[in-house]
Amino acid sequence: MSQASAHVSLRGVTKTFPSAAGGELHALGPVDLDLRRGEFLAVVGPSGCGKSTLLELIAGLSPPTAGTIEFEGRRIAGDIPDGIGVVFQEDACFPWLSVEANVAFGLRKSAIEPAAKTKRVREVIELMGLTDFAKSYPAQLSGGMRQRVCIARTLVKEPRLILLDEPFGALDQQTRLLMGDEVLKLWRQTGATVFLITHALDEAAMLADRIAVMSARPGRLIDAVETNWPRERDSRIVERPEFGVITARLWKSLREESLKTIGRAK
């Protein structure tokens, strides 16, 4: 695929941080990656391999040390482009705002009129199953509910690119499957491009069109698995035989890297 036609395009993207010892910590890359418009891409990789770092580079939250990132044909260099929504790995609810106000925060910069805003906020809250808690404060919610508030705050903007960093980490397996279904439905309805980081191989295999596998730090792409699922799909595809094949391949690619991460490489 040419760089221009991709929705998001990364070329030679590298990130180093100043390390505590005074040297440099090579966290990521070089990474080359293209996301097709409307594609659902999942990223798996061992802990600390640079997944969140990669997400923040794409979001424009920090500039890459080397390489270029383009979103919709425009280069991102540490500035935040319009049309991107992020759900962070950590709890990012604003504790002084009610659930409703947290979600409405996502529409601060949007031009739509107040009545339409209120309506959209209410709809998204309902979609996330938080209607009874609209007036509650984040401290009164469970971890999983808070994560749903953050997802709602992102969805309400209807971003064209959604970056999700382990958004279901705080959820139980059943809820996780159902939230996965919701995300698939939204993805189909909005046509957004989705970039999902997860540590759950089955979640990646169930949701994504394509799964990028990252090496241990410094994170590089070591495998890309096309799932070839139909666009119309839900969590029931886990019953299909291909599902087992995909997760087995992911694990095969990852096992060695994960061993490196916990210091057991041979």
Added chain:
Amino acid sequence: MTRVALYRVLVILAAVLLLELLCAIGVIDRITMQPPHLILRDLGRILISGKQNAAILKTMTNASIAFSLALLVGIATAAVLHGYRALRETLDPLFATYYAIPVFAFYPLLIVLFGLGDAPQIGIGFMLGVVAVIVNTLNGLDRVPRVLRKAALIERLGAAEVALKVALPYAAPYVLTGAKFAVAYTLIGIIGAEFIMSRGGMGYEISFAYNNFDNATMYPLIVLILAVSISINTALSWWEKRLLARRGL
């Protein structure tokens, strides 16, 4: 009322009754202090007669100005300092030792600078209050989780908006802690300044009454200052508690 609250009220009542008793049996003589019920009666008389109104008004106005300035300047300074690490580290020793400096020592200097009007008194009140606001606001700003700043940036807020809409709201309970100190400190500054060098205000009236053995004026004014300071403090504490309760703290 909870049991603890009841105990607290009982302790205060017991202390007042003890004073009452010590005055009644003459352990504390009338030249030293009036019994509490007479202080309250005199306070009522002063307030009704209005003869201290000018002094009360002057002190409260100056204290409000000094407090508001300390709060505004303190918050703004903290917000700016938080963004400039080198500047902040330079000033850190000043903040750390600030309350070891006897500000009143600078009173002559302030008079030279600002003249003999209300300004030097407000200046001292402000100087005593402002650093408590700065230090506590910085403490709050340090605690803002990085992910909240990132979330705000993703919503395309500019630096000033991040400070006003995210960092300061997050730090609000800490700012209130600073405000509570500032109320007490500015009052100390203003009244102390009136004590030493002023022709009016409650501090001046208290010291004037003291020099004239006028206990019927001195003690009620002291009680009034206590009442005002404690009421504002209680109101701010209540607000602070509410904000923290909302966050499950």
